[in-house]
Amino acid sequence: MIKQSLQRNWKSLVVFVPYFWLLIFFLAPFFIVLKISLSEATIASPPFLPMTEWVDEGVMNIKLVFDNFLYLWEDDLYFNTYLNSIKISSISTIFCLLIGYPMAYAIVRADETQKNILLMMIILPFWTSFLLRVYAWMGLLADQGTINDLLIALGIIDQPIRLLYTQFAVYVGIVYTYLPFMILPLYANMEKLDWELLEAAADLGAKPAVTFITVTLPMTIPGVIAGGLLVFIPATGEYVIPDMLGGGNVLMIGRILYNEFNSNIDWPVASAVAIALLLVLVLPMMLYQHVQAKESEAK
Amino acid sequence: MNNGKRSRFLFTVTCFGMAFLYIPMIMLIVYSFNYSKIVPVWGGFSTRWYTVLFESEVVWKSVILSLKVATVNAFFATIIGTLAGLALVRFGRFKGRTLFSGMITAPLVMPEVITGLSLLLMFITLKELFGWPDKRGFTTITIAHITFSMAFVAVIIQSRLAGMAQDLEEAAQDLGAKPFRVLTDITLPLLAPGMLAGWLLAFTMSLDDLIIASFVSGPGAVTLPMLIYSRVRVGLRPDINALATIIILVVATGVLIAAWIMFRQQKQRQLELQMSDED
Numbered sequence A: 001m002i003k004q005s006l007q008r009n010w011k012s013l014v015v016f017v018p019y020f021w022l023l024i025f026f027l028a029p030f031f032i033v034l035k036i037s038l039s040e041a042t043i044a045s046p047p048f049l050p051m052t053e054w055v056d057e058g059v060m061n062i063k064l065v066f067d068n069f070l071y072l073w074e075d076d077l078y079f080n081t082y083l084n085s086i087k088i089s090s091i092s093t094i095f096c097l098l099i100g101y102p103m104a105y106a107i108v109r110a111d112e113t114q115k116n117i118l119l120m121m122i123i124l125p126f127w128t129s130f131l132l133r134v135y136a137w138m139g140l141l142a143d144q145g146t147i148n149d150l151l152i153a154l155g156i157i158d159q160p161i162r163l164l165y166t167q168f169a170v171y172v173g174i175v176y177t178y179l180p181f182m183i184l185p186l187y188a189n190m191e192k193l194d195w196e197l198l199e200a201a202a203d204l205g206a207k208p209a210v211t212f213i214t215v216t217l218p219m220t221i222p223g224v225i226a227g228g229l230l231v232f233i234p235a236t237g238e239y240v241i242p243d244m245l246g247g248g249n250v251l252m253i254g255r256i257l258y259n260e261f262n263s264n265i266d267w268p269v270a271s272a273v274a275i276a277l278l279l280v281l282v283l284p285m286m287l288y289q290h291v292q293a294k295e296s297e298a299k
Numbered sequence B: 001m002n003n004g005k006r007s008r009f010l011f012t013v014t015c016f017g018m019a020f021l022y023i024p025m026i027m028l029i030v031y032s033f034n035y036s037k038i039v040p041v042w043g044g045f046s047t048r049w050y051t052v053l054f055e056s057e058v059v060w061k062s063v064i065l066s067l068k069v070a071t072v073n074a075f076f077a078t079i080i081g082t083l084a085g086l087a088l089v090r091f092g093r094f095k096g097r098t099l100f101s102g103m104i105t106a107p108l109v110m111p112e113v114i115t116g117l118s119l120l121l122m123f124i125t126l127k128e129l130f131g132w133p134d135k136r137g138f139t140t141i142t143i144a145h146i147t148f149s150m151a152f153v154a155v156i157i158q159s160r161l162a163g164m165a166q167d168l169e170e171a172a173q174d175l176g177a178k179p180f181r182v183l184t185d186i187t188l189p190l191l192a193p194g195m196l197a198g199w200l201l202a203f204t205m206s207l208d209d210l211i212i213a214s215f216v217s218g219p220g221a222v223t224l225p226m227l228i229y230s231r232v233r234v235g236l237r238p239d240i241n242a243l244a245t246i247i248i249l250v251v252a253t254g255v256l257i258a259a260w261i262m263f264r265q266q267k268q269r270q271l272e273l274q275m276s277d278e279d
Helices: A002-037 A067-074 A076-109 A112-127 A130-141 A146-153 A167-191 A195-203 A208-236 A240-245 A253-262 A267-298 B003-032 B048-055 B057-090 B097-109 B112-130 B138-163 B167-174 B179-208 B211-216 B224-232 B238-278
Strands: A052-056 A059-062
Touching: A002 A267, A002 B057, A002 B097, A002 B112, A002 B138, A002 B179, A067 A076, A067 A267, A076 A112, A076 A167, A076 A208, A076 A253, A076 A267, A076 B003, A112 A167, A112 B003, A112 B238, A130 A146, A130 A167, A130 A240, A130 B003, A130 B224, A130 B238, A167 A208, A167 A240, A167 B003, A195 A208, A208 A267, A208 B097, A240 A253, A253 A267, A253 B112, A267 B097, A267 B112, B003 B238, B048 B238, B057 B097, B057 B138, B057 B179, B057 B224, B097 B138, B112 B138, B112 B211, B138 B179, B138 B211, B167 B179, B179 B224, B179 B238, B211 B224, B224 B238
Parallel strands: none
Antiparallel strands: A052 A059
16 A cells, blocks of 8 residues: 555655745744844844734734844944954955965876876865864964964074964965865866867967966856855854854954854844845855756757 | 976976875875974874874774764665765756756855755754654764755756766666666666766765754764864864774775775776777
């Protein structure tokens, strides 16, 4: 009986289980965040006022409060923090690209054994704890840390320079942890390229720099976009790296959200910060989705 | 730029990049054997921080919680993620497919603070409405982890299915197998390596997650990343270096073994292909 109905309806079951899960635990939560961002804060549990109240029999009063968003817009702290987050993640993305592009290129052009080893070396840090990799930089950048010790021993400086808890440390941390996210999509893209085209260009007498700009670069644009977005989007909302390496000096939106929620217990403002962050990232996210869809069609 | 110059440039950048990726981890390991309590000041070789670590009950408790969450998460994420991948690649168009594929891609890039906050608010709302989950901890962390790791599993399965030749499935169908038989007897066995890769990814991602777990956890439920974070926020700690060394070595061994197995399978397949070509 069960077996028969399973055989008949398995297709809808295959779709239904993941669909239902994502609707409940991924999509619905966003609407709750949206709802709370439009509510008024209060000192109670939960710390916000209900949006709807029954006035008379059958008459429901819906109250939308846009104060939280107005507050974000008017307060310079929030506005500057958004700008600063976007600035930090854009510059980090560019550095990831500058280091990652030649590395991906080198891996694609390496012979089979070297290629496997190099890929392995890129993937390995990807599997080890993110938190511990950020922590490792605390040891390198500290006042008494490895880098300062080395510079003093070499006689380049005689006083330790402040590296940890600066904007610089945040850049290093983001580029370090997100570099594999840049290299892997670039590699995947370059691996499928038609290298004979490049050789043809060279045979026809094109200079390597010309070949690169007119042939190689345009062909790798999808990889650059995918890698760039995989770095830019999560880095903009980053919390751990600015908190551990930036100390109190570097304001990023992920930190504000976390603190607003956990220290200030202002849920409506925290939710408004989350919605605003999502608005900033929704275009890059849709672009990523578009690039992915195109890639899978190309297969 | 001629060929020699170009390859020298590529070689230099690659070496620099690899050094950049590996030196921090090597230093982390070196300093875990430091006798001194102040991490960056060398005070002689010692394994005393490993003893401190193994004697700490709090550390063990968090390791066990993290492993429990990671195992249950990987199990369910692999099942649900595989179903999602199958639906996306093999079912053509169905109602709500655009929304579905959007919900699969979004968790891949969603900032963790947003996922964490929204899931916590969801759990609180569910509790108000249905009285469940009455306590936040193991269950809520696991549900949160399944939600983002299933998306990664789905992507792996999707790319495997897209790259898989369909001739075996078509042959089975031509021989009269019902679609469900084809799925269980042909497609799923062929997908097994992809599912294993998905399981491993889901497992490590769960072990690695700090932010989402911090949001959806409740009093008393402290995962390993949460414990590490609460200790290193204020500064360097030699016992954390020891813990990091153990984690890095375990992961490196696991990844190398997995890579070796895959490498051998690849060789085997190439050999078989060559043989069949010669026939």
